Amino acid sequence: MRFPGLFNKKEQSIAELKMPPASKGFYRTAFKRLRKNRAAMASLAVITILVIAAVFAPVFAPYDPLYQDLDNILSPSSPQHLLGTDDLGRDILSRIIYGARVSLTVGLVAETIAIFLGVIIGTVAGYYGGKIDAFISRVMEIFASFPQILFAMGIMFALGPGIINVFMAIGFVGWTGVARIIRGQIMQLKEMEYVQAAKVAGCSNFRIIFKHMIPNCLSTIIVIAAMNIPSDIMVEASLSFIGLGVQFPNPSWGSMVNIASRYIRIAPTFSIYPGLAIIITVLAFNTLGDGMRDALDPRMKSGKR
Amino acid sequence: MGSPLLEVKNLKTYFRTEDGLVKAVDGVSFSLEKGEILGIVGESGSGKSITALTIMGLVQIPPGEIHGGEILFKGRNILALRKSEMRKLRGNEIGMVFQEPMTALNPVYTIGNQIAEAVMLHSDVDRKTAMKRAVEMLERVQIPMAKDVFKRYPHELSGGMRQRAMIAMALCCNPELLICDEPTTALDVTVQAQILKLIDSLRKETGMSVIMITHDLAVVSEIAERVIVMYAGKVLEEGPSSVIFDHPLHPYTEALMKSKPVLGQKKERLYSIRGMVPSPYNRPPGCLFEPRCDCSMKECSQAEPADVIIGNRRVKCIKYCDSKDGNRP
C-alpha cells in the first residue's frame, strides 16, 4: 500500500521537527563518559602497555626467558638484570614479560569461553523459563556450591596440566556466574514492551533473542567480562602456583611466585616482582571494569527518562 | 484579608547538569491565603513539582541551587532557615502528599507504625498516644476498618487506600499547608474523585491551605479556587478557577482547553498545539510559548513579555501589554 501525500505541510510541522544535532550512539557516549574517569583511563593505559608487551615480548624482553645466566643465580636487581634473576639464573623481567602472554591469554580466552557458555545457557533459561529454566538453575546451583578453585583443580586433575586445559577449566568454572546474571536480565527484558512489540511484529524467538535481547545485554556482558578477567588471572596464577597450570619451564606469574617462595629469605625480589605484576594487572582490570560499569549503566545516564 | 499564609516571590530554582543549566523554576511568584486551595497546572517539565519541592526544602543542593527569590511562610523567609528548623517546619506546619504513595511509604513498616512514628517525631507524646492518634487519623481520612488497616503493610493496600494513608500521615500534626503533588495521577477516576472530595472536606474541617499540583485542568477546575498555569518554569497565567477556564487570557491556557477531549462533546477534530515543550537547555529567547503559539507576533520572539494584571488575574502575554488598566474581561 502506498500513502501519497496524506498530510499537508502544516500537519507535518505539528510533530515539531527541530531537534538538537544527532548525538552519537550509545557506546560512543559511554566511551566519552569513560574517558572522564581518570582511574579507568590509567588502567586502560596499563592494560594497553601489558598487551603490547605481551604481543611483542621478544622485542621488549632483554633475554630469552629460558636463557640461563649461570653466573648470576638469584641475583638482585642490577644493570645487567633489571629485576634480578631466578634460581636458574633466568632474567625475571623477561620472564614477567613472557608471563604476561600467559596471564592475558588466559584472561581473554577463558573468559570468552565462560561468557559464550554463560550467555547462551543464561538466555535459554531466562527466555524459555519453565522446566528448562528449573533444570538449568539446578545445574547452576550445583556448580556454585563448589569452591571455584577446587572445581578448577578437579578439572585440571582430570585433563592434566597444560595451557589449553587451563582455558577449559577456568571457562567451565566461570560460566555459572555469567549465566545467572544474564538469566536475570533476560527475564527482565522479556517483560519490556519492545520485546513484546517484536513479537507482535512477527519476529521468531531466534530473532528476538539475537536482535533485541543480547544487544541489550551487551553492556552487562562487557562489564562482567572486565570484572571476571582478574579473577581468572588469579585462578590461573593459583593453578600454576600449585603446579597444575602452565608447566615448567614456561614462564607464568603464578609458577614464578611458587618457585620464588622457596627462596623468599635469600632473594625476596624474586617473588615480589611477579607478585606485583599480578597485583597491577588485576587492579587495572578491576578498575577498568568499575569504570565501564559506571559508564554503561543506564541509570547513570543523565537521569531523564 | 490579612497577610497571606504563603508568599512565593520571584523564586528561581536551577539545576546544574552535565548538559548545562536547567532553569526548572524561573521567576515564579504567587501567594496563598489561609484556607484556600490553589491549583498549579502544567505539563511535565513546567516546573510545578520543583516549585513544591523547593517550598518543602527538598531540592537536592547540588545539583540544584536556589538562584534567587523568597518563600515567605507566615511572614518568615523559609529559604533562610537552617536545615534543622526546616525539618521541624516540614510535617509540623507543611505537609506533603506525593504522586506515588508506594515509593513514599516504607515497605517494611506497617501503615500504623509509620503514622505513629510521624506523630512522635513532631509532637511530644508517648508511643501509646501516638498509636491512638494514628488510628484516629486513619479514621479521619475515611479508611474503613482503620484498626485493621493500621496493622497492614503498604503493599497490602490498594492505591486509593495508600494515598489515604499518605494523607493521614501528612495531616497527623495538623499542618497549616498541605502540598499535593499529583495526588491522583496514579489512581482510577472513581478513586480520584473520592480523594479529591476527601482533600476538600479535610480542608473545610481544619481550615488548612492546599496547593494542588496536577497536569489535569479539569481536576484543578473542580477543586481549586485559584489557578496558576505554568509552562517551562514560568507562570503564564493566574486567576480564579471560576473564570480562567471559561475565558482564558493566555493563548497557552486557551490551547490546552481546546485540545482536551470532553465527554459528551464530540468535536469534528481536536485542536492540537503544534510542537513540544522547549528543551530545558534550549529555551526560546522571547515568550516561551511563542514557537507553538497560533497568535504569535513579531515582538513575541524578541523579549519576554511582562506580567500584566487585569483585575484579579495575571497574564504573561504581549497581547495584553497595552491595556494595562485592566478593562479586559
Added chain:
Amino acid sequence: MSNNATPNKEPVIQVRNLKKWFPRNKNIFGVPEYYVRAVDDVSFEVYKGEIFSIVGESGCGKSTLCKLIVRLMEPDAGDIIYKGVNISKMKEKEMRRLRKNLQMIFQDPFASLDPRMTVGDIIIEPLDVQKPLRGKERYEKITELLQLCGLDPAYANRYPHEFSGGQRQRIGIARALSVSPEIILCDEPLSALDVSIQSQIINLLTDLQKKLGLTLIFVSHDLNVVYQISDRIMVMYLGKVVELGTCDDIYRNTLHPYTKALIDAIPAFHGGLLEKEIIQGDITSHGELTEGCPFSKRCRYCQDICRKTSPKLVDYGGGHFAACHFADKLNLLEGKNED
C-alpha cells in the same frame, strides 16, 4: 467520525467467551489459593473500519484482553476469530504470518522502542520479518512511514532516546503501519503523554484510521478520549463486559450503574464533582467473588439477586448491551447528561 456502526457490518474480529485467569499464591504443590479473573467470559465483535474502544479502571482486564487478541498471552478458554479463522489456538509459526494484519501500539513510548536500534530499523522491523525490502525500496518505505506519522525522515538514523514521548509514540505508530495492517490495537497509547501531545496523537490516529481504512481497537481508562474518537465503546469491570454500545448509547442512555458511576467521577470544568455522590470503594481484584455481579459490592442499587446470580449481557436494542439485572428499570439518567 461516523457513528453509524450497525450490527450488519462485517465483523473482522469476533471474540467468543474468552477467558484468562491468573493463579495467585500458589502453595508448594502448585495449587493456587485463588484466581484473578483478568478476562472472564468476554464476547464481542469488532466491525471493519470502526474505532472500537475498551474502557475500564486498572485491573478490569482491558490490557490483558488486548494482549490475548494479539496472542502475547495464551487464553485459558474461548475463541478469537479473525475473518473466520480461529486464531486463539493457532500455532505460533502460523500466527507469525497472520501478525502482519494485526498490529499493536504500546502504552509506554519509553519502553516500547528497542534502545539499541535506530528509528529506521525499528519502524521497518515488522516488514523485515514479514516480507523484507532491500536497499532503496527499504529506505523509501522508511521515509514514507516517517512522513506519514509527521516525523522528519532525516531522523531515521537516530536512536529512540533522542526523541520526546510524543515523537516516540509516532515512531511506534509508524512501526505498526509498516506492514499495512487491517487492525491496530492501541493499548493506552496516550497515558504516558502530556496533555498538549495527547491531542496530536489522537488526531494522528483518527486521520490514519480514516485515510487508510483501519480498524482500531483502542484501550483506555479515559472516557473523555474514548468518547471523542470511538464509534463503539465497551466498558469492562473485573474481567467482565458490563456495557457495550455506541458513544451515545453509553453516554446519553447509560444502562449500567458502573458506567454511570464512571461518568460521574470524571472531573469536568465546573462539573460540581465535589457536590456529587461518588461511588465508594475501589476495584478489588481478589478472587473471593465467585458468584453474582462483579459490581455488586460497590453498586448502590444492589439487590439479593445481584449477589447470587451473575447478570447476562443482554441487548437492549440496536446493539446496546448491558449486563445488569435492572438495566432497563433503573432510569440512571434522571434528566442528567443533557448538554
